[in-house]
Amino acid sequence: MIIGIDEIKTVLAEHRLLAQVIDNGSEKFRAVTFDSRRVSNETLFFCKGNFRPEYLASAKAAGATGYVSEREYEEGSELTAIIVTDIQKAMALIGAAFYGYPQNDLFIVAVTGTKGKTTTAYFTHGIFAETTDDKTALFSTVDRILGPAPEQQFKSDLTTPESLDLFHDMREAVDSGMTHLVMEVSSQAYKRNRVYGLTYDVGIFLNITPDHIGPNEHPTFEDYLLCKEQVLVNSTCCIINAETDHLADVYYAAKTSSQPENVYLFARKGAEIALDVPVDFWYNNDSETLHKSEFDLRAATNKAAKLDQISGHYEVGIAGNYNEGNAVAALIASALDGVDHESAYDKLEAVRVPGRMETVVSDNHGTIYIDYAHNYASVHALLEFLKGQTHAGRVIIVVGSPGNKGESRRAGFGQAISEEADVAVLTTDDPGYEDPMAIAKQIDDHIDHGKVDVIFELDRPTAIKKAIEMSTGDDIVVLAGKGEDPYQKVKGVDTPYPTDVIIAKEVVKGL
Ligand SMILES: CC(=O)N[C@H]1[C@@H](OP(=O)(O)OP(=O)(O)OC[C@H]2O[C@@H](n3ccc(=O)[nH]c3=O)[C@H](O)[C@@H]2O)O[C@H](CO)[C@@H](O)[C@@H]1O[C@H](C)C(=O)N[C@@H](C)C(=O)N[C@H](CCC(=O)O)C(=O)O
């Protein structure tokens, strides 16, 4: 790939981002990166985030011939300097141009929401994989799928990648024959302008509850909501869960860029809708067990009747009644691309998401559920669902909360535990640079000790062992928050961790 300085200047000027160009003769760039460790000859280097000038010196030594930055650096002397007013926006725009606007060759479904993004992305991907003959890429928190080769399928580091990585991966997907892309879009992606300028064919908004509010994420809930709504503002068609909090705000955001006939609302039958707009699709639970849910979906407006191929009966193979709503969103998205009912039905049943609702069964102790739930809404929904499904004795939960992010989760865990659990084993979950005991105590501060027994055990494998060993056959043991995450993030280092599932299986084997 190659990009010329004139194209860069035009792109930036059109978006009022160009402050100055100090031209040192570089006409073209053959690579773009924000990481000095990935520089090659004729690279355009981006100085962003917690950047240090020595990175630019390293980039220059490695062959960079130009840099983009919000200010001039001595370390970049002799390089062409492109000075911009917003580095993150500039990076997204230049990234799209450098990789030849790969988004134009993809039908893109973007999914956002506090909870259910990954599951909905997997449902949507499952349907499209079937109907496009596996020509659907996936950018999710768990996996990235860029093409058919094994090396094009790998674990993600971020939910929504940095813009240059995003457009690079889209280009690779297109060049590998992909026609569709399903991507999760985090609020942080908008906060950091990783997806600036990108538009989607379909945007899905699932729900919003307080989360990701803290020093490195969003300053306020309002900021979090605003960033999430940007997915709809940048989508041609919008799908909204009409049961979401702040529905009016979310709906008005969708209407800023989509005609009302392109905005679809769905809800569970009987739900009270907080806005006077017709719901396009209603779904109704037929039956649910700990292994699957069955539901019926009906089009309810003239607009929805045009997508009537998805009215019908469905089965999803991931337990948790909230997954029905996630599946409905995926069905509407697929209908907007003309997918027919039969193939959709078959695929939904088979879709699984690693680390969501996994089960380990023990003989004389409780059944163990491992789930990625990691805020108030998801822990509450999970525990309520499990209690409704089993005639359980006690609910024993093993849980921690990450350091340096999502600080509001700590109070949320305390609240959900007080409402739904009997015993809480407070432990470690990605403490970062914080003291895990201090985090555990903050969760404990929000637990009602009249209802819940609390045990502190910071070594997570030992916490899991204690929880399983104390359980009896009627109890439910829930290992929350890590799913199949194979690391504990400690002081900036991804420290290998066997996963909750493997630890639970080992404990059960040794009982
Ligand atoms: C707060 C935030 O979003 N930070 C992201 C941001 O960090 P940053 O720009 O400050 O980059 P940095 O890693 O500190 O390094 C600074 C710069 O120096 C460069 N560098 C560094 C070392 C070197 O030797 N040479 C060099 O050039 C780096 O490549 C980088 O460009 O850009 C980095 C990628 O370049 C991200 O890894 C990093 O995400 C951090 C790890 C993170 O935890 N992000 C979370 C909050 C996040 O984004 N989460 C959302 C999901 C949230 C949800 O569930 O809704 C997500 O989309 O994943």
Ligand SMILES: Nc1ncnc2c1ncn2[C@@H]1O[C@H](COP(=O)(O)OP(=O)(O)OP(=O)(O)O)[C@@H](O)[C@H]1O
């Ligand atoms: N629609 C929903 N409402 C409430 N809880 C949900 C919903 N969908 C899934 N969950 C719960 O949230 C957990 C995480 O689900 P999922 O990974 O799909 O969400 P996510 O939005 O991708 O999460 P994150 O942003 O934390 O990565 C699930 O394991 C489940 O417990």
